[in-house]
Amino acid sequence: MVSRPATCLRRAGLAVAAVVTLTLPLPARAQDKAIVMASTTSTEQSGLFAHLLPRFKQATGIEVKVVALGTGQALDMGRRGDADLVFVHDPAAEQKFVAEGFGIERRAVMSNDFVIVGPKSDPAGVKGKDVVEALKKLAAAKSAFISRGDKSGTHAAELHQWKAAGIDAPAEGVAGYKACGCGMGAALNIAASANAYLLTDRGTWLSFRNRADLGVLVEGDKRLFNPYGVIVVDPARHPHVKKVLAQAFADWVVSAEGQAAIASYRIGGKPLFIPNAGS
Amino acid sequence: MSAFAASAATAVDLIVHADPGLRRIVALSLQVSGSACAIAAVLGLPLGAWLAVARFPGHRLLLLLLNTALALPAVLVGLVVYLLLSRSGPLGAWGILFTPTAMVIAQTLLVLPIVAALTRQFVGDALRDGGDQLRSMGASPLACALLMLLHGRWAVMTVLIAAFGRAIAEVGAVMIVGGNIDGFTRVMTTAIALETSKGDLPLAMALGLVLLAVVALVNALLGLVQRGQGPALAGAR
Amino acid sequence: MTLVALHEVSVHFGAVRALHSASLRIGQGEFVVLLGANGSGKTTLLRVLHGLLAHRGRREQAGDAPRQAMVFQRPFLMRLSVLNNLRLALWLGGVPRTAWAGRCAAALRRVGLQGLEGRPARALSGGQQQRLALARAWMVQPQLLFLDEPTSSLDPSAKREVEALLAGFAAEGMTLVMSTHNLGQAKRLATRVVYLEDGEIHADLPVDEFFDGRLQGRARQFLKGEWTW
Numbered sequence: 001m002v003s004r005p006a007t008c009l010r011r012a013g014l015a016v017a018a019v020v021t022l023t024l025p026l027p028a029r030a031q032d033k034a035i036v037m038a039s040t041t042s043t044e045q046s047g048l049f050a051h052l053l054p055r056f057k058q059a060t061g062i063e064v065k066v067v068a069l070g071t072g073q074a075l076d077m078g079r080r081g082d083a084d085l086v087f088v089h090d091p092a093a094e095q096k097f098v099a100e101g102f103g104i105e106r107r108a109v110m111s112n113d114f115v116i117v118g119p120k121s122d123p124a125g126v127k128g129k130d131v132v133e134a135l136k137k138l139a140a141a142k143s144a145f146i147s148r149g150d151k152s153g154t155h156a157a158e159l160h161q162w163k164a165a166g167i168d169a170p171a172e173g174v175a176g177y178k179a180c181g182c183g184m185g186a187a188l189n190i191a192a193s194a195n196a197y198l199l200t201d202r203g204t205w206l207s208f209r210n211r212a213d214l215g216v217l218v219e220g221d222k223r224l225f226n227p228y229g230v231i232v233v234d235p236a237r238h239p240h241v242k243k244v245l246a247q248a249f250a251d252w253v254v255s256a257e258g259q260a261a262i263a264s265y266r267i268g269g270k271p272l273f274i275p276n277a278g279s
Numbered sequence: 280m281s282a283f284a285a286s287a288a289t290a291v292d293l294i295v296h297a298d299p300g301l302r303r304i305v306a307l308s309l310q311v312s313g314s315a316c317a318i319a320a321v322l323g324l325p326l327g328a329w330l331a332v333a334r335f336p337g338h339r340l341l342l343l344l345l346n347t348a349l350a351l352p353a354v355l356v357g358l359v360v361y362l363l364l365s366r367s368g369p370l371g372a373w374g375i376l377f378t379p380t381a382m383v384i385a386q387t388l389l390v391l392p393i394v395a396a397l398t399r400q401f402v403g404d405a406l407r408d409g410g411d412q413l414r415s416m417g418a419s420p421l422a423c424a425l426l427m428l429l430h431g432r433w434a435v436m437t438v439l440i441a442a443f444g445r446a447i448a449e450v451g452a453v454m455i456v457g458g459n460i461d462g463f464t465r466v467m468t469t470a471i472a473l474e475t476s477k478g479d480l481p482l483a484m485a486l487g488l489v490l491l492a493v494v495a496l497v498n499a500l501l502g503l504v505q506r507g508q509g510p511a512l513a514g515a516r
Numbered sequence: 517m518t519l520v521a522l523h524e525v526s527v528h529f530g531a532v533r534a535l536h537s538a539s540l541r542i543g544q545g546e547f548v549v550l551l552g553a554n555g556s557g558k559t560t561l562l563r564v565l566h567g568l569l570a571h572r573g574r575r576e577q578a579g580d581a582p583r584q585a586m587v588f589q590r591p592f593l594m595r596l597s598v599l600n601n602l603r604l605a606l607w608l609g610g611v612p613r614t615a616w617a618g619r620c621a622a623a624l625r626r627v628g629l630q631g632l633e634g635r636p637a638r639a640l641s642g643g644q645q646q647r648l649a650l651a652r653a654w655m656v657q658p659q660l661l662f663l664d665e666p667t668s669s670l671d672p673s674a675k676r677e678v679e680a681l682l683a684g685f686a687a688e689g690m691t692l693v694m695s696t697h698n699l700g701q702a703k704r705l706a707t708r709v710v711y712l713e714d715g716e717i718h719a720d721l722p723v724d725e726f727f728d729g730r731l732q733g734r735a736r737q738f739l740k741g742e743w744t745w
Contacts, residue, residue: 005418005419005422016321016322020322024314024384050461065377065463066461067377067459081367082365082367082377183476184476185477186475189475209479210479240366409594411586412588415584415586416604416605416609416652417608422608429594429595430595432595
């Protein structure tokens, strides 16, 4: 005599397998003309990609999927082969990436600058000074200073300036220094609520809404120049990389059309980035 | 307080205008978390029922691991799944990193322990009451446990609501394995995180209110279903 | 003919000894009543006779595996309709689907619950629920029916209805083994009485002999009602 509950269990088991297979949403097949680009949170939050990528798609039909992380993490993503190309702003780290064989070549794309923002009342008296002097004054005044502390391009640039000011390890050497291990926007939020000083890229600053009492205090210093580069991940290392499509983007963004698109991105009439391909 | 009021107003505005970008984000949240919940139900309900009756050597250890998994941080699950699905990882050839599929997998792993552990508990309790009777009627121990899923179907619904809530509210896992890609893997929680880090706090809060409204709607619909069964259960306990 | 027999059976729950060296035969056609205070082992003895418990010692069934059913003190009914509760029992018992409608209708008529098929089983009164449990048991045509204090939680009129049903089942030829506190019930229904104390069988006599005054000690006190819990 067939035990009914047993056959029922068997049929239920098959139904389970069917449901599991059918519910997993499959990645859309139309992803053949799509690439993954690792970039930085500051670049994404500036709104540049929302402006740029639709133009690229219109010109080539290629979809660019941006994963935004810190520069260090973005390059790591490239090393793991999880991205087809990287678009970051830390020339030293980028050259290392190419030298290690993970990228084909680095092409300059655009630049913006960093600024130091802080309380408009400026208790440390840094307004108008050059960056090195400003940092020395901040250290002396023991003012609160927020750092991203996340291996990003901005963080690297910040540490570089502290070094130039004679402080190798600001986390130890500067009394009011606080590192959050977070993105530019989050760090700005902290600075705004703590009324602290902070080094930020101008792009994020211009699109940041929660300014509280902060204002730009130090700018224009040549040392605060922030260059961006694009690197296609080397298919010799990761054969699945969509080299042709990724190269199409790298070529477009340094072309006259791409550079014009970058220049046309403005907030409140001010351009956020200065195209400088070929430099 | 005015920040909250402004956010509430923005939330209503967003819902009323039903901006396509927002609609896509809401739809993806529901799909990803709904799928994860469905898969976790299909796997976790029988698993929980089985655990209520299984007596093999080491079943206590398995129970300990299951209960510990209830406290899995979402970011940790996201990280583990990322490392598995990364091109440099064991399952890289699947190529599903940064897709909704990866997000479903991560959330399923996150809520499966909830479904299994809670199911084990209420099935175990129900078996204390009626296990003997079902065994007497000829059911095997596993069949008894599975019948208790039918008997305790309202408890099952509560468990699944809890699992769905956990899934749709988490941000750590979907952020890491999905990448928060605009138009592809951005869901409500990652959108809130993004707007917060951009400093647009009122918008972030408004999105949060929209998320709560969507979940409230889902729960209200489930409540309607339950009430539809109400007359049949009038007076029954 | 012996339907089920126990030889020196002991049951332990952890460190607690619920049943010790129990030896018992249940013969066809008997109505055996288990008497004893709470905690004396009646429920354990029933469950081990029915085959629900792990035990030391030997349990034997008659060669052709007599069909068995059990009814508990508090009836467990699934959160389903009356009819579906019955159908579940038929499904678990491997009865062919074609026979279901007939058997369900007959069972409900037998216990006087016809017309209540669509009601949620748990919405019935206590007495009705117990009668449904009896219908569920009777429906699979068991040769051997175990009952654990089936009327303890019922009011007097429900008690009478259930006793009448049980007497009817016995008259139809079913073998019943029932535990109870209720001496009157035992006298009315039993052909044989087994008395338990602290997990051991202390007396096993035909019903007339059990109640004729020959018992001594705690059993005697139990019968006199001086020590009934």
